[in-house]
Amino acid sequence: MRGSFSTITKMFSTSVVVAGLLMSVPARAADDTIKVGILHSLSGTMAISETTLKDAMLMLIEEQNAKGGLLGKKLEAVVVDPASNWPLFAEKARELISKDKVAAVFGCWTSVSRKSVLPVFSELDNILFYPVQYEGEESERNVFYTGAAPNQQAIPAVDYLMSEDGGSVKRWVLEGTDYVYPRTTNKILEAYLKAKGVAAEDIMVNYTPFGFSDWQTEVSAIKKFGSAGKKTAVVSTVNGDANVPFYKELGNQGIKAEDIPVMAFSVGEEELAGLDTGPLVGHLAAWNYFQSVDTPENEKFIADWHKFIKNDKRTTNDPMEAHYVGFNMWVKAVEKAGTTDPDKVIDAVIGVSVPNLTGGYSTMMPNHHITKPVLIGEIQADGQFETVSQTPGLVMGDEWSDYLADSKDLISDWRAPLSCGNFNVATGKCGGKGTN
Amino acid sequence: MIFIRAIGLTLLLLLGTLLPSNAAEADLRAIIAKFATASNFSAIEAVVHELAATGDRAVERPLAALAEGHLYVRKNDSLVFVGKDGAGGIELLDPLSGEKSGDAAKGDITKVKVNNTLRRAIRDALGTLTLGAKDPAARIAAAATMFKTPDATNIEPLDAAIANETVASVKALLEQARAASVLVSDRPEADRLAAIALIGARGDRDALSLLTSVEANSEGTVKDAATAAMARINSTLALWDAGQNIWYGISLGSVLLLAAIGLAITFGVMGVINMAHGEMVMLGAYTTFVVQEVIRNSFPGLFDWSLVIALPLAFLVAALVGLVIERGVIRFLYGRPLETLLATWGVSLILQQAVRTIFGPTNQEVGNPSWMSGSFDIGQLAVTWNRLWILVFSLCVFAVLLYVMKRTPWGLQMRAVTANRRMAASMGIRTPWVDALTFALGSGIAGIAGVALSQIDNVSPNLGRGYIIDSFMVVVFGGVGNLWGTLVGAFSLGIVNKFLEPYAGAVLGKIVVLVLIILFIQKRPRGLFALKGRAVEA
Numbered sequence: 001m002r003g004s005f006s007t008i009t010k011m012f013s014t015s016v017v018v019a020g021l022l023m024s025v026p027a028r029a030a031d032d033t034i035k036v037g038i039l040h041s042l043s044g045t046m047a048i049s050e051t052t053l054k055d056a057m058l059m060l061i062e063e064q065n066a067k068g069g070l071l072g073k074k075l076e077a078v079v080v081d082p083a084s085n086w087p088l089f090a091e092k093a094r095e096l097i098s099k100d101k102v103a104a105v106f107g108c109w110t111s112v113s114r115k116s117v118l119p120v121f122s123e124l125d126n127i128l129f130y131p132v133q134y135e136g137e138e139s140e141r142n143v144f145y146t147g148a149a150p151n152q153q154a155i156p157a158v159d160y161l162m163s164e165d166g167g168s169v170k171r172w173v174l175e176g177t178d179y180v181y182p183r184t185t186n187k188i189l190e191a192y193l194k195a196k197g198v199a200a201e202d203i204m205v206n207y208t209p210f211g212f213s214d215w216q217t218e219v220s221a222i223k224k225f226g227s228a229g230k231k232t233a234v235v236s237t238v239n240g241d242a243n244v245p246f247y248k249e250l251g252n253q254g255i256k257a258e259d260i261p262v263m264a265f266s267v268g269e270e271e272l273a274g275l276d277t278g279p280l281v282g283h284l285a286a287w288n289y290f291q292s293v294d295t296p297e298n299e300k301f302i303a304d305w306h307k308f309i310k311n312d313k314r315t316t317n318d319p320m321e322a323h324y325v326g327f328n329m330w331v332k333a334v335e336k337a338g339t340t341d342p343d344k345v346i347d348a349v350i351g352v353s354v355p356n357l358t359g360g361y362s363t364m365m366p367n368h369h370i371t372k373p374v375l376i377g378e379i380q381a382d383g384q385f386e387t388v389s390q391t392p393g394l395v396m397g398d399e400w401s402d403y404l405a406d407s408k409d410l411i412s413d414w415r416a417p418l419s420c421g422n423f424n425v426a427t428g429k430c431g432g433k434g435t436n
Numbered sequence: 437m438i439f440i441r442a443i444g445l446t447l448l449l450l451l452g453t454l455l456p457s458n459a460a461e462a463d464l465r466a467i468i469a470k471f472a473t474a475s476n477f478s479a480i481e482a483v484v485h486e487l488a489a490t491g492d493r494a495v496e497r498p499l500a501a502l503a504e505g506h507l508y509v510r511k512n513d514s515l516v517f518v519g520k521d522g523a524g525g526i527e528l529l530d531p532l533s534g535e536k537s538g539d540a541a542k543g544d545i546t547k548v549k550v551n552n553t554l555r556r557a558i559r560d561a562l563g564t565l566t567l568g569a570k571d572p573a574a575r576i577a578a579a580a581t582m583f584k585t586p587d588a589t590n591i592e593p594l595d596a597a598i599a600n601e602t603v604a605s606v607k608a609l610l611e612q613a614r615a616a617s618v619l620v621s622d623r624p625e626a627d628r629l630a631a632i633a634l635i636g637a638r639g640d641r642d643a644l645s646l647l648t649s650v651e652a653n654s655e656g657t658v659k660d661a662a663t664a665a666m667a668r669i670n671s672t673l674a675l676w677d678a679g680q681n682i683w684y685g686i687s688l689g690s691v692l693l694l695a696a697i698g699l700a701i702t703f704g705v706m707g708v709i710n711m712a713h714g715e716m717v718m719l720g721a722y723t724t725f726v727v728q729e730v731i732r733n734s735f736p737g738l739f740d741w742s743l744v745i746a747l748p749l750a751f752l753v754a755a756l757v758g759l760v761i762e763r764g765v766i767r768f769l770y771g772r773p774l775e776t777l778l779a780t781w782g783v784s785l786i787l788q789q790a791v792r793t794i795f796g797p798t799n800q801e802v803g804n805p806s807w808m809s810g811s812f813d814i815g816q817l818a819v820t821w822n823r824l825w826i827l828v829f830s831l832c833v834f835a836v837l838l839y840v841m842k843r844t845p846w847g848l849q850m851r852a853v854t855a856n857r858r859m860a861a862s863m864g865i866r867t868p869w870v871d872a873l874t875f876a877l878g879s880g881i882a883g884i885a886g887v888a889l890s891q892i893d894n895v896s897p898n899l900g901r902g903y904i905i906d907s908f909m910v911v912v913f914g915g916v917g918n919l920w921g922t923l924v925g926a927f928s929l930g931i932v933n934k935f936l937e938p939y940a941g942a943v944l945g946k947i948v949v950l951v952l953i954i955l956f957i958q959k960r961p962r963g964l965f966a967l968k969g970r971a972v973e974a
Contacts, residue, residue: 043788047792047797047897048797048799048897048898051792052797164553165478166552166553207942208942209943211901212942213902214684214688216687216688217934217938218942220818221938227642227644227645229646229652241896244799244893245894248804248892249820252809252811252821252822252823253811253820254810254811257555258552258556259556273798273799274894275801276801276803279809281505282551282555378551386505388477388549388551
């Protein structure tokens with residue numbers, strides 16, 4: 001027993017030494033590379049969505065290195081796995097910044113994970129690029145939001161459904177998974193619909209747990225709600241995993257898009273890959289990018305992606321485009337500032353404008369949100385979306401919703417002299433409070 | 437000579453029949469050509485209405501193609517074609533005759549865009565056109581469409597169709613469609629009252645929807661009649677709603693039973709707290725995926741049989757993995773429940789990550805065979821085929837398992853080991869192998885549950901996570917170590933859940949069920965049906 005114990009100690013100390021040696025290698029190389037942190041879950045529940053983003057970032061970094069790197073140095077990706085565990089996100093973020101000394105971090109998916117890393121980024125003063133559509137009601141100095149704010153996705157989507165092209169919808173089902181993004185988005189939508197004259201009895205709000213799989217009652221409730229003689233639509237903020245059974249049940253109970261269309265905010269090409277979309281043709285999604293968008297930039301992006309991932313069946317999606325835009329913005333800002341020092345880059349990135357994949361330019365605004373086009377697409381039989389409506393110009397991300405009483409007076413402007421993420425225009429003071 | 441004259445006569449006759457339709461055809465072609473210049477959805481819709489107004493059955497082909505997104509405009513000459521996916525790009529067919537008129541690469545043609553509003557317009561237009569179709573199904577579809585989009589101009593064609601109709605069931609539908617149109621017309625009150633009676637007798641949600649709008653737009657006796665009819669429909673629908681909740685509950689119960697029945701063996705009979713149970717279900721689902729991939733690529737004709745083929749394979753895969761887990765990990769940990777819990781939890785993470793590495797983290801598509809798609813109606817109750825088959829399947833699995841446990845020598849050995857390990861061993865039963873095989877059996881059953889669940893849930897590495905808590909709940913509630921307990925537990929939890937859901941919502945409903953179970957366990961710690969066995973002694 002004693003013998004085996006000392007063997008274990010020996011093995012342990014050897015492995016510590018080996019690990020130490022391994023760690024010291026990148027530390028020595030640190031001077032001639034710029035490190036970029038990638039904070040996406042590679043295991044656990046969220047791996048389904050986030051792994052793709054990790055791969056997309058690796059591709060973007062590889063391409064930048066092929067172009068000669070940044071400021072004459074090569075970029076080096078540091079990938080960590082926060083394992084879909086919210087507190088672990090904060091720990092891994094700290095590790096990336098303090099130990100690996102990364103110049104910027106690209107990561108997070110769920111709002112909880114973002115909220116969990118916020119204090120770390122402001123304490124250690126680093127940069128986070130967050131690529132996913134979210135509920136808004138936030139603007140932090142160290143975070144750049146390259147996904148859509150509610151007014152860049154939810155509001156235009158509802159506008160489309162209310163229009164003649166969208167079917168002049170009069171009755172609304174707001175169906176969501178029970179967490180912060182759907183709850184806040186639905187709160188904003190409810191206020192918006194009521195402002196547009198929709199009566200309270202024409203709105204039905206329903207929430208289901210994460211990973212919900214038995215949709216029979218919900219779908220039949222939608223059917224029932226939709227048979228009141230008014231055109232009805234479902235606005236779905238149902239999250240990732242629960243979508244497949246939801247759509248399967250819709251198809252099986254024969255709810256056709258022509259009768260009750262479902263407009264989804266969290267269903268992209270990736271989610272549809274697990275579905276036979278034949279019965280779902282015509283159901284909608286609102287994003288700022290679709291794989292089917294026909295531009296030379298997008299064609300190149302898709303070709304590069306297929307080459308990088310070595311599988312030409314893999315789809316591209318909206319958050320990948322957000323990383324594409326965000327990464328190029330960061331590169332441009334670093335070039336502009338001439339340094340990777342986060343403080344300088346945070347100031348330099350405002351106003352930076354880079355091409356997006358839909359044929360235009362996206363610009364970083366002073367509120368750390370970007371300008372984007374809004375596309376409404378219908379699901380096709382091949383699992384892709386076809387754009388049926390597009391906003392005429394770019395929409396600027398509005399972090400504090402104008403439709404919520406708590407946040408309608410707030411604005412965010414990170415340029416000097418204001419430098420405030422929640423300036424209250426009614427009281428003239430920085431430090432207003434939103435709904436979260 | 438006679439021969440030549442005959443040919444001449446035939447030609448003349450042919451010409452005679454062709455000429456007028458040629459003229460009409462030219463008109464149709466002129467309208468179809470407008471698709472090439474229509475720039476937005478409302479312009480396309482105008483063309484659709486114009487085509488439908490001709491009343492010519494020939495426009496069915498281009499309209500149906502447009503609805504499916506198969507109508508294209510060739511870029512160089514702006515001609516409109518129906519497209520079909522061919523070997524080298526897209527095969528172009530004439531929009532009226534359907535004859536092949538060339539091929540085109542994807543870049544040379546543009547698709548005429550279609551959205552929901554257009555699809556609806558086309559459906560309505562086709563509804564009127566197919567009223568006289570030979571196929572009764574097409575006539576039923578036409579009647580259904582016209583019922584949903586009542587219009588005063590529909591009455592006359594419907595009257596004609598009703599007069600010609602020979603099938604009684606179709607005739608009834610046509611009469612209902614006519615009644616719906618009468619209600620939006622300015623026909624006399626007596627006609628409208630008769631129509632309300634007819635629609636009230638139909639008694640479904642579509643009828644209710646129609647009557648709601650009639651009630652809002654009319655007054656006097658018509659309004660009163662509509663209100664009364666609605667009240668009648670509502671009271672029968674309330675009954676059907678209760679029936680529907682029971683059916684949904686039974687259906688959820690069958691899913692719970694499938695997920696839990698393997699656990700009833702590994703946890704219930706053997707007393708192993710197996711946290712990797714959900715991953716066995718997942719392995720079964722992935723086996724189905726692999727089988728379907730092979731079938732899609734090599735034997736597409738067998739697709740409807742894919743689930744039947746996947747069943748034994750899923751059983752073997754999951755049972756084999758279960759055997760390895762038992763021999764490799766669990767047999768060292770018998771009698772130490774906490775360590776078993778942690779070790780199997782670790783195994784579950786390893787299995788998940790292994791599947792993620794092999795198949796990728798994204799969802800895999802598992803198709804529904806044709807006999808598991810769609811639904812049928814019993815009165816006002818829509819029963820989906822996949823749920824029905826899963827119910828049947830779960831009961832079959834239960835029956836087979838019960839037979840194995842109660843009627844086979846192996847089952848006898850299993851029960852003997854459970855009841856008294858030492859005595860069983862001294863009777864010559866090789867208890868370690870019985871343990872291993874029992875665990876493999878439980879895992880294998882979980883594997884075939886995965887085949888069924890792949891039909892209603894998404895096949896991803898996280899599949900098992902969603903079922904593990906529910907499975908434990910069912911087994912504990914039903915009584916550890918008793919298969920009948922698992923059956924009753926699964927169905928009662930399913931039904932209670934589904935009755936709570938409409939009132940409390942899905943989130944609160946689940947919490948209430950959990951609290952109820954905790955209270956129940958306080959009262960009866962051994963569940964519904966308690967059994968003596970190793971699990972109880974431990």
